Amino acid sequence: MNDHLLSLIRAHGEDMPRIHFLPDDKTVDAAPGVTILDAARNAGVDHECTCGGNGCCTTCRVMIVEGLHHCGRRTDDEEKVLGPLELDPSIRLACQTTIAGDVTVRRLVIDEEDSGLINALDARVLPISGGTEMKIAILFADIRDFTPFSEKISSYDVLHVLNRYFHRMSNVIERHGGYVDNYMGDGLLALFGVEDSTDAAIRSVRAGRAMLEEIERIQPYLEMMYRRRFRIGIGIHYGSAVIGVLGACNRRRKTAIGDAVNLASRIEDANKQFKTEILISEDLLREVAPLVTVRPLAPLELKGKSSRYTLYEVLDVR
Numbered sequence: 001m002n003d004h005l006l007s008l009i010r011a012h013g014e015d016m017p018r019i020h021f022l023p024d025d026k027t028v029d030a031a032p033g034v035t036i037l038d039a040a041r042n043a044g045v046d047h048e049c050t051c052g053g054n055g056c057c058t059t060c061r062v063m064i065v066e067g068l069h070h071c072g073r074r075t076d077d078e079e080k081v082l083g084p085l086e087l088d089p090s091i092r093l094a095c096q097t098t099i100a101g102d103v104t105v106r107r108l109v110i111d112e113e114d115s116g117l118i119n120a121l122d123a124r125v126l127p128i129s130g131g132t133e134m135k136i137a138i139l140f141a142d143i144r145d146f147t148p149f150s151e152k153i154s155s156y157d158v159l160h161v162l163n164r165y166f167h168r169m170s171n172v173i174e175r176h177g178g179y180v181d182n183y184m185g186d187g188l189l190a191l192f193g194v195e196d197s198t199d200a201a202i203r204s205v206r207a208g209r210a211m212l213e214e215i216e217r218i219q220p221y222l223e224m225m226y227r228r229r230f231r232i233g234i235g236i237h238y239g240s241a242v243i244g245v246l247g248a249c250n251r252r253r254k255t256a257i258g259d260a261v262n263l264a265s266r267i268e269d270a271n272k273q274f275k276t277e278i279l280i281s282e283d284l285l286r287e288v289a290p291l292v293t294v295r296p297l298a299p300l301e302l303k304g305k306s307s308r309y310t311l312y313e314v315l316d317v318r
Helices: 003-011 036-042 076-085 112-119 146-150 155-175 200-226 259-274 282-291
Strands: 018-022 026-029 061-066 091-093 103-107 132-143 178-184 187-192 232-246 253-257 278-280 292-296 312-317
Touching (some): 018 036, 132 259, 155 178, 178 200, 178 253, 200 232, 200 282, 232 259, 253 259, 259 278, 278 282, 282 292, 282 312
Parallel strands (some): 018 103, 232 278
Antiparallel strands (some): 018 026, 061 091, 061 103, 132 232, 178 187, 232 253, 278 312, 292 312
């Protein structure tokens, strides 16, 4: 709301509630229905909100120092975010809170490090500051029994073998429209649907099957050089994750964060128990059911999860 309109309202005796911001020591007007966050930004207060004011994070949180009784009740989104943290009722999300009377609030994300982390995000890599939530397919792959193999050869050979393996697997993943997000020892994490969500789920399954075919092409070399064969396990899940830029200085990278990523990792690990090569979640199966042949496995409790999950071994994909 512009200054001219505010003046007109006040001239007709319709005083609006005011918000006094600390540590800024600045007082601003809050029109009916306008959130604390919007009132701050309209008045030029540099108020942070990583999720863009959608009630999905806590970086816009404020402490209501005075006038809590003038604040509306927590919205469902606010309760979802703040409830599990069991914070004092005076802690509110600025993006969700409207007021009916004067209040004093203290911004809780204020220092230079907080601002630096946000401002350092490379807008050319991720235009939405701090991250955005999207549905993606998440693939984990891991070489079975690699540790005992690596202990029998030199570190230089370990580096050589892994680079050869990762090069092959990365090419397969990229051919199917995904990209390798991270390498972890002898494992990798690949994402599908970040740049193009079209058919991300089925592309991830096709990539998994192609990775198994590619590993067979590497076997003659491994047998000739090291008298060993590789087996890999692959786990794929389809779910919501926050895509954002992680890291510091010049070592930032775009990555996926969220429970869906953890679940995909647990699915991959379940291959060891079932003696399988590629497992997918029920959520992923719903997306690809007409195009894959699967074998349902007995429900099991995944490490770090309280529920039991039914996983599916992929036998064929069209």
